[in-house]
Amino acid sequence: MESKIRTLSEEYSGIIITAPRQVGKTTVLKQLMDKDREYVTLDDMEERHLAKTDPAMFLQMHSLPIMIDEVQYAPELFSYIKIAVDNGAAPGSFWLTGSHTFKLMELAQESLASRIAILNMHALSxxxxxxxxxxxxxxxxxxxxxxxxxxxxxxxxxxxxxxxxxxxxxxxxxxxxxxxxxxxxxxxxxxxxxxxxxxxxxxxxxxxxxxxxxxxxxxxxxxxxxxxxxxxxxxxxxxxxxxxxxxxxxxxxxxxxxxxxxxxxxxxxxxxxxxxxxxxxxxxxxxxxxxxxxxxxxxxxxxxxxxxxxxxxxxxxxxxxxxxxxxxxxxxxxxxxxxxxxxxxxxxxxxxxxxxxxxxxxxxxxxxxxxxxxxxxxxxxxxxxxxxxxxxxxxxxxxx
Known part of the structure; x- marks a missing residue:
């Protein structure tokens, strides 16, 4: 999926990779990251708390482009990401991953329909x-x-x-x-x-x-x-x-x-x-x-x-x-x-x-x-x- 991720990152302000645990979504994106992209995981309870209680502050605290891992833990972020995309966020600004495939799809369709690319990853083929x-x-x-x-x-x-x-x-x-x-x-x-x-x-x-x-x-x-x-x-x-x-x-x-x-x-x-x-x-x-x-x-x-x-x-x-x-x-x-x-x-x-x-x-x-x-x-x-x-x-x- 690497070439597809690169291509879509040049076209869309954000991409979401949905996948079960342990299939390699974080590994793939980290491998493709350049040094300018910040990495945050919402498995970190402090980061998760801030993202849920004050999503605007969370996005102010972290610079774009950003990779947010396990983003399903803070659905409050999605409306603020939508605002950033609508305000002209550059292509590739948001890389988002999550383990709950349907939940992420629902959140993306509610808040980010047609604004963000969605990829489904499975275990290795x-x-x-x-x-x-x-x-x-x-x-x-x-x-x-x-x-x-x-x-x-x-x-x-x-x-x-x-x-x-x-x-x-x-x-x-x-x-x-x-x-x-x-x-x-x-x-x-x-x-x-x-x-x-x-x-x-x-x-x-x-x-x-x-x-x-x-x-x-x-x-x-x-x-x-x-x-x-x-x-x-x-x-x-x-x-x-x-x-x-x-x-x-x-x-x-x-x-x-x-x-x-x-x-x-x-x-x-x-x-x-x-x-x-x-x-x-x-x-x-x-x-x-x-x-x-x-x-x-x-x-x-x-x-x-x-x-x-x-x-x-x-x-x-x-x-x-x-x-x-x-x-x-x-x-x-x-x-x-x-x-x-x-x-x-x-x-x-x-x-x-x-x-x-x-x-x-x-x-x-x-x-x-x-x-x-x-x-x-x-x-x-x-x-x-x-x-x-x-x-x-x-x-x-x-x-x-």
């Missing part, structure tokens, strides 16, 4: 960890796919599950933290104690930990809030509220169902995914990539990995990702429906090395949609890019 060169949004375009082949290190099924098991948190990928279990245990404790407690009056943190674990066991599945609630003994309303907290803090996301007026028999329920597969594996207690690859969630976690990696390729380029799943009342399914340039591209995710052509049988269901159907693909463990026919490709998951 497959391309960032194992690739090189520019990373483009994933598309089912043959020339773009050929270009991707030389930008990411290829691997086999064993390697893919090692990537899934390891996860994508910078602290682990960089080798700074050696003990994966201790890292994720500490991450969850910090997340619950700081982010969750701030958003909801949760007194039983162990119960919430069990709730996250129950959700992790259902990645890649149609969301069933009642089942998750029953697992831990909370009400459906509580489960809905806790899932919303997880979504707002950037831990989970949903793939909504594709539907339009011409596809009347589709279901309306989303599918549940985590942004970081390493966290899912930790929560579901798989002790090695080999055990994970043969475990009960091996197919679901592979789907989670592929979906989250596609999403990252768009968000890392500050692009909206138009992506859905398809399922109708006859249980016909398409794992991903990706829209690009006015066409729908059906994608199936399979653990197989040699997927059969029968897997594209449901793709023609999209012919009834109001948007034209484009090229389709099977994302799988095949080592090389190939094709089933002129309209459907076989794409290795390592190429996403």
């Amino acid at each position: 497959q391309h960032e960890i194992y690739g090189k060169g520019e990373a483009a949004p994933f598309t089912v375009d043959i020339d773009a796919l050929k270009a991707r082949k030389d930008r990411i290190e290829p691997t086999d099924m064993k390697g893919i599950y090692e990537r899934i098991w390891k996860g994508s948190m910078p602290g682990l990928v960089s080798g700074r933290y050696k003990d994966r279990d201790v890292f994720y245990s500490s991450y969850l404790q910090t997340y619950i104690q700081r982010d969750v407690r701030e958003q909801a009056a949760i007194t039983d943190t162990m119960l919430f930990s069990d709730f996250i674990r129950s959700a992790a066991a259902r990645v890649g599945q149609i969301l069933n809030t009642h089942d998750i609630a029953q697992d831990v003994g909370v009400s459906d309303d509580t489960a809905k509220r806790w899932l919303l907290i997880m979504e707002r803090s950037g831990v989970i996301f949903y793939l909504k169902p594709y539907s339009n007026n011409l596809l009347k028999r589709t279901i309306r329920t989303p599918k549940l995914y985590f942004f970081d597969t390493g966290l899912v594996v930790y929560l579901t207690r798989y002790s090695s990539p080999e055990i994970l690859a043969s475990g009960a969630i091996s197919g679901a976690i592979l789907e989670n990995y592929a979906v989250s990696e596609i999403l990252k390729t768009y968000h890392d380029n500050a692009r909206e990702c138009l992506m859905w799943h398809y399922r109708d009342k006859e249980s016909n399914e398409i794992d991903i429906v990706l829209e690009n340039d006015g066409s729908l591209h059906p994608l199936e995710i399979k653990r197989s090395v040699n997927p059969g052509s029968e897997l594209i049988g449901t793709f023609n269901l999209l012919d009834k949609a109001s948007v034209s159907r484009g090229k389709g693909a099977i994302l799988c463990m095949r080592p090389e890019l190939t094709a089933i026919n002129t309209d459907n490709y076989v794409i290795p998951i390592w190429m996403i």
Whole structure:
């Protein structure tokens, strides 16, 4: 995202980077800072108190350009930043970061709509960890796919599950933290104690930990809030509220169902995914990539990995990702429906090395949609890019 941050800082008076904890937003911005930019974190309780009680004085005390870390702790600042922007603050005057994605989006839309650029950052993408060169949004375009082949290190099924098991948190990928279990245990404790407690009056943190674990066991599945609630003994309303907290803090996301007026028999329920597969594996207690690859969630976690990696390729380029799943009342399914340039591209995710052509049988269901159907693909463990026919490709998951 570095080049995008630089470009937007020359166009907008401010940018906001929203991201979960520990994914590197502060590190990236500090790396891009020049010596003239002041850095303030609202994790500092004295700075936070001043920002909340006297935001005008806070901004007088600090010079522009400025980076304000964890700005969600002082929403009172936003109206004053708006005044500064409206009064002609220079491009790049405000760099703002925060861990509560939805909260920051709401604050920005209320006070700074069209005045400030908003970027969503996630844990590292497959391309960032194992690739090189520019990373483009994933598309089912043959020339773009050929270009991707030389930008990411290829691997086999064993390697893919090692990537899934390891996860994508910078602290682990960089080798700074050696003990994966201790890292994720500490991450969850910090997340619950700081982010969750701030958003909801949760007194039983162990119960919430069990709730996250129950959700992790259902990645890649149609969301069933009642089942998750029953697992831990909370009400459906509580489960809905806790899932919303997880979504707002950037831990989970949903793939909504594709539907339009011409596809009347589709279901309306989303599918549940985590942004970081390493966290899912930790929560579901798989002790090695080999055990994970043969475990009960091996197919679901592979789907989670592929979906989250596609999403990252768009968000890392500050692009909206138009992506859905398809399922109708006859249980016909398409794992991903990706829209690009006015066409729908059906994608199936399979653990197989040699997927059969029968897997594209449901793709023609999209012919009834109001948007034209484009090229389709099977994302799988095949080592090389190939094709089933002129309209459907076989794409290795390592190429996403």
